[in-house]
Amino acid sequence: MGMSAGYELARRGADTLLIDAFDPPHGEGSHHGEPRLIRHAYSGGSAYVKLALRADEKWLELEEETGERLLERSGVLNVADMSVYDFRERQADIDGERIPVDWLSAEQIRRRWPAVRVPDGFRGMYEPNAGYLYSERCVAAYKRQALRAGARLIANTFVTGLRTEKDGSVVVQTKDGSCRADRVIVSAGAWFKTLQPFLFLPIRSVRKVVGWFETEGKAFDRGAFPGFTIGTKHGGFYGFPSIDGAGVKIGRHDGGVPWEPGRPLEPFGTYPDDEADLRQALESYLPGAAGRLLRGAVCKYELTPDEDFIIDQHPLYRNVIVAGGFSGHGFKFASAVGEALADLALNGGTSWDLSPFRLSRFV
CATH class of the missing domain: 3.30.9.10 (D-Amino Acid Oxidase, subunit A, domain 2)
Incomplete structure (x- = not known):
């Protein structure tokens, strides 16, 4: 999700820095081991169905841009x-x-x-018309495209904490130092607990x-x-x-x-x-x-407790966007989720229906 969002931001001209605890694609998350199913007649409501169809379009766009086979329509x-x-x-x-x-x-x-x-x-x-995605190829393709579009990547660097400043900016602390950003997207996967107390998620x-x-x-x-x-x-x-x-x-x-x-x-x-x-x-x-x-x-x-995603703004800091809890069925949506995250970060909103994924449903 983070690499897809990084590509979307960079291609739109945003000054984009990607920080990863490892060097994607890698074996420390949820994307390795190839392939991942992509389906469209999805359970969970129309928001999932529409997002799945958009994700399919975006994967095909990425294939066309890279010339690499990413999606197999096996049924x-x-x-x-x-x-x-x-x-x-x-x-x-x-x-x-x-x-x-x-x-x-x-x-x-x-x-x-x-x-x-x-x-x-x-x-x-x-x-x-369903099938599967070569997940590691997809991550690698987004990485290449993001860097070509001007994004910078700091790999093998753990984020140890986040804090906000009086001017509203966000400081991202790592083991090697810190950086400051106007807006931050957090997609920490199974590692969200390491970002407490700045962010508590029911994951x-x-x-x-x-x-x-x-x-x-x-x-x-x-x-x-x-x-x-x-x-x-x-x-x-x-x-x-x-x-x-x-x-x-x-x-x-x-x-x-x-x-x-x-x-x-x-x-x-x-x-x-x-x-x-x-x-x-x-x-x-x-x-x-x-x-x-x-x-x-x-x-x-x-x-997450209901196995639906969390795609939302931080409850206190609207310039911090959170994407997590993808619950073992999220990879197929990564292309569309990256697009939606870029919308939220740059525009404060998106045309996609993210209401089922609001963090407030757990409050």
């Missing part, structure tokens, strides 16, 4: 136990948006994708795992199999086809182990459930992809 198959979730609840929010969607019975799912095993109590929603950080599993045959290969989500009584899962033989990637959206900024992030396999949860889901619904574990990785979720 996304969403399946769920009807007692857990009914995708048809999204119909009202996508009406009029020209989002093609196929509503599928369990039998239709099994016929269309024989490698998918779902019971009769499941239903599906397939988005042919908890969680250790999450993903795994890549060997598949049988070519049914799960890129081009043959879509991205997917699976909603069950035992948890919610998401995943991707095997890209260039890497194996099917799968993660679990719910659950996870609490993590505190500064603590070591325990490696994949520390807990038996790291692999077991993922394998059980594959064995139940995608048995042909439940082969040998090829690779495991850990990352971080930054969760």
